[in-house]
Amino acid sequence: MYAARRILKKMRYGEATVTVVDPRSYMTYQPFLPEAAAGSISPRHVVVPLRRVLPHAEVLTGRVTSIDQDRRVAAVSPLVGQPYEVPFDYLVVALGAVSRTFPIPGLAEQGIGMKGVEEAIGLRNHVLEQLDKADSTTDEEIRRRALTFVFVGGGFAGAETIGEVEDMARDAARYYPSITREDMRFVLVDVADKILPEVGPKLGEWGLEHLRKRGIEVHLKTSLVSCVGGHVELSNGVTADSHTIVWTAGVKPNPALARYGLPLGPRGHVDTLPTLQIRGSDSMWSAGDNAQVPDLAARAAGEENAWCPPNAQHALRQAKLLGDNVIAGLRGFPQKEYKHASLGAVAGLGLRKGVAMIKVGGLTLRFRGRIGWYLHRGYHGMAVPTWNRKIRVFADWTLALFLKREVVALGAMERPREEFYEAAAPVTAAAVTRAEPAGQAAEPAERGGRAQEKEKAAAG
Numbered sequence: 001m002y003a004a005r006r007i008l009k010k011m012r013y014g015e016a017t018v019t020v021v022d023p024r025s026y027m028t029y030q031p032f033l034p035e036a037a038a039g040s041i042s043p044r045h046v047v048v049p050l051r052r053v054l055p056h057a058e059v060l061t062g063r064v065t066s067i068d069q070d071r072r073v074a075a076v077s078p079l080v081g082q083p084y085e086v087p088f089d090y091l092v093v094a095l096g097a098v099s100r101t102f103p104i105p106g107l108a109e110q111g112i113g114m115k116g117v118e119e120a121i122g123l124r125n126h127v128l129e130q131l132d133k134a135d136s137t138t139d140e141e142i143r144r145r146a147l148t149f150v151f152v153g154g155g156f157a158g159a160e161t162i163g164e165v166e167d168m169a170r171d172a173a174r175y176y177p178s179i180t181r182e183d184m185r186f187v188l189v190d191v192a193d194k195i196l197p198e199v200g201p202k203l204g205e206w207g208l209e210h211l212r213k214r215g216i217e218v219h220l221k222t223s224l225v226s227c228v229g230g231h232v233e234l235s236n237g238v239t240a241d242s243h244t245i246v247w248t249a250g251v252k253p254n255p256a257l258a259r260y261g262l263p264l265g266p267r268g269h270v271d272t273l274p275t276l277q278i279r280g281s282d283s284m285w286s287a288g289d290n291a292q293v294p295d296l297a298a299r300a301a302g303e304e305n306a307w308c309p310p311n312a313q314h315a316l317r318q319a320k321l322l323g324d325n326v327i328a329g330l331r332g333f334p335q336k337e338y339k340h341a342s343l344g345a346v347a348g349l350g351l352r353k354g355v356a357m358i359k360v361g362g363l364t365l366r367f368r369g370r371i372g373w374y375l376h377r378g379y380h381g382m383a384v385p386t387w388n389r390k391i392r393v394f395a396d397w398t399l400a401l402f403l404k405r406e407v408v409a410l411g412a413m414e415r416p417r418e419e420f421y422e423a424a425a426p427v428t429a430a431a432v433t434r435a436e437p438a439g440q441a442a443e444p445a446e447r448g449g450r451a452q453e454k455e456k457a458a459a460g
């Protein structure tokens with residue numbers, strides 16, 4: 001989206017046509033997914049509709065399935081209907097990354113990813129639904145499972161998501177008579193010996209202590225061994241039964257790249273020159289999480305063989321230079337090299353909790369707690385694309401200062417036709433039998449003990 005915008009901005013009228021192909025009709029600002037999952041930002045405000053921000057481009061909602069470099073055509077598989085070909089003179093490949101998974105028993109069936117806004121919405125509804133379930137059941141086992149939340153991976157995505165979701169669940173528990181924070185079990189697992197490596201060891205250590213103080217169980221140097229049927233087994237022998245297993249253990253370049261016939265690096269990224277041109281081509285470029293771009297700033301500082309890490313800071317800047325280089329290629333001008341020294345990193349761990357590492361000149365400044373959180377919000381609030389979204393996000397945050405957090409679970413949103421179907425479907429004998437199995441009504445169990453306990457504790 002950024003590259004296309006740049007090309008359209010610099011292009012002379014009629015000089016070229018720009019076609020953007022994406023299976024989603026919107027761009028997602030992923031750093032805000034944890035806040036969207038916690039309800040601090042409306043999910044609609046973390047996405048930007050492509051057709052609105054690229055009014056002069058042709059936007060096709062579909063997937064590029066293959067590229068024929070000799071005939072210069074891309075095969076597009078649209079949302080519906082037959083695939084077709086789109087011819088091109090210049091090509092930009094920016095498919096991003098997908099969750100990196102391992103063949104762990106049960107993971108594919110039980111895991112929840114955190115790469116898209118749909119997953120953030122789903123996770124929020126799911127977690128609140130677990131509180132609804134736990135509060136309304138008389139079965140201790142169901143309750144324990146519902147109140148156990150496991151997150152695998154302690155980088156940006158994992159640490160921020162567990163921080164935000166735990167904060168939301170703690171907040172929401174106030175409205176559930178039988179649930180306190182102590183009844184919930186939050187588990188964070190990582191194979192590394194630290195969390196949040198992006199913000200450096202000092203802030204990572206602070207983040208770890210902070211999460212532990214909030215009652216989150218953190219297991220380092222530990223991996224997920226199995227989660228069949230929601231029964232979680234960790235390599236250190238710890239077990240948990242849970243309906244919520246969130247997988248945030250890193251990303252890998254989009255596997256669709258393997259079908260494009262482009263030169264790939266050892267880990268499947270598009271092999272890209274510092275000019276963002278794909279190696280061996282002067283009319284194809286790549287950037288972002290799917291590209292292996294030499295990190296010239298780190299190399300100049302003595303880090304041999306450094307590559308740009310997969311983050312939004314690089315992706316957005318690369319996209320702008322890429323746009324300029326496409327225009328330069330179109331007009332026969334020289335290409336510029338991408339060189340960007342990291343400005344630092346910020347992470348939010350829930351309301352008014354965060355860390356920020358800011359690099360100014362040769363100095364590295366570190367902030368944590370409330371100031372770290374303000375810097376996290378300030379940075380991302382300004383980085384989210386378009387003024388429309390910036391204003392909406394700041395409005396969400398401002399409203400949240402005065403109104404309480406929204407804690408309604410709209411899980412039924414994923415099955416909107418269910419109730420109508422039940423009303424409209426012909427009533428058959430089989431349906432009646434299924435709904436009310438004769439003579440099998442369970443004895444109603446006692447409920448309410450826990451709620452009274454919580455009331456007493458509150459009163460005491």
Ligand SMILES: Cc1cc2nc3c(=O)[nH]c(=O)nc-3n(C[C@H](O)[C@H](O)[C@H](O)COP(=O)(O)OP(=O)(O)OC[C@H]3O[C@@H](n4cnc5c(N)ncnc54)[C@H](O)[C@@H]3O)c2cc1C
Pocket residue numbers: 021022023024026027028029030031032033034062063064065094095096097114115156157254256287288289290310311312313314315346347
């Ligand atoms: C939860 C989370 C938190 C993060 N937090 C931070 C942070 O705090 N700071 C930071 O700097 N970075 C953060 N990141 C990383 C950052 O968001 C990514 O590095 C950045 O989004 C990469 O941009 P991209 O354009 O390369 O890929 P994406 O933004 O993933 O875009 C790729 C696009 O390609 C499309 N696509 C996929 N397959 C096809 C196909 N076959 N044909 C056509 N289109 C296709 C996708 O639909 C998508 O729109 C975070 C990521 C996550 C998931």
